Amino acid sequence: MGQASRLDIRFDNAGVNFGTRTALYPLNLTLQEKRVGIIGLNGSGKTTFARLINGLAKPTTGRVVVDGLDTASDAASVLGKVGYIFQSPQNQIILPIVRDDIAFGLKARGLDKVQIEAAVDGILERFGVSHLGARRAHELSGGELQMAALCSVLVTGPDILILDEPTNQLDLKNRALVQRTIAALPENVIIISHDLPLVEDFDRVLLFDQGRLVVDAPAAEAIAHYKEMAS
Numbered sequence: 001m002g003q004a005s006r007l008d009i010r011f012d013n014a015g016v017n018f019g020t021r022t023a024l025y026p027l028n029l030t031l032q033e034k035r036v037g038i039i040g041l042n043g044s045g046k047t048t049f050a051r052l053i054n055g056l057a058k059p060t061t062g063r064v065v066v067d068g069l070d071t072a073s074d075a076a077s078v079l080g081k082v083g084y085i086f087q088s089p090q091n092q093i094i095l096p097i098v099r100d101d102i103a104f105g106l107k108a109r110g111l112d113k114v115q116i117e118a119a120v121d122g123i124l125e126r127f128g129v130s131h132l133g134a135r136r137a138h139e140l141s142g143g144e145l146q147m148a149a150l151c152s153v154l155v156t157g158p159d160i161l162i163l164d165e166p167t168n169q170l171d172l173k174n175r176a177l178v179q180r181t182i183a184a185l186p187e188n189v190i191i192i193s194h195d196l197p198l199v200e201d202f203d204r205v206l207l208f209d210q211g212r213l214v215v216d217a218p219a220a221e222a223i224a225h226y227k228e229m230a231s
């Protein structure tokens with residue numbers, strides 16, 4: 001199970017170009033806070049930045065190092081360390097039944113059937129969603145889907161969890177559920193969000209603008225800059 005080891009993410013002149021388009025200008029940065037928010041207008045480079053951390057995107061300049069592992073040359077180890085929940089969790093639930101999907105990531109790790117069943121039951125209980133185990137993923141509500149995606153990712157024990165707009169399209173009740181759940185996680189959490197209250201008590205918030213990191217500050221300060229920029 002992922003324990004709250006100290007975050008250690010280093011961007012060493014890391015940047016990303018797609019052909020002639022610069023999605024992220026090279027930046028130097030160390031992240032060690034337990035809660036990090038990423039904010040900014042559409043297309044400002046937030047997702048590109050986050051995808052660099054688990055190696056889904058490779059830097060075209062410089063490098064990104066997570067707990068001493070280079071995301072380009074140690075990609076498999078980095079993937080095991082950094083869990084990622086995509087903007088649309090329905091796209092990352094692979095198997096039709098929730099508990100089979102949760103078990104999927106464990107099978108690849110060589111656990112036997114009894115260990116897998118125990119881990120699946122354990123993670124469903126941890127989030128109070130045992131009743132979702134036998135459900136069909138495509139029938140779940142947005143909030144239930146987020147909870148199922150959290151189970152599928154956290155069951156593998158990542159140290160760091162990245163969530164890309166986890167409250168997008170949720171009603172107020174499910175939004176509150178997801179916010180409470182995230183707040184209680186012992187894992188290190190990085191959240192990309194347009195839902196500013198979600199990150200307002202975070203240790204550190206990064207504001208991106210047109211591919212550049214323009215503010216790196218405690219939440220209140222970064223959010224104030226963002227509101228000013230967007231007005």
Ligand SMILES: Nc1ncnc2c1ncn2[C@@H]1O[C@H](COP(=O)(O)OP(=O)(O)OP(=O)(O)O)[C@@H](O)[C@H]1O
Pocket residue numbers: 018021022023040041042043044045046047048049
């Ligand atoms: N695979 C790609 N190929 C070409 N351009 C890309 C690719 N991925 C991202 N980009 C471009 O890089 C820039 C940054 O995109 P990114 O997805 O990181 O922004 P974002 O801040 O996460 O946006 P949003 O809030 O809309 O999700 C955008 O201009 C985008 O069009």
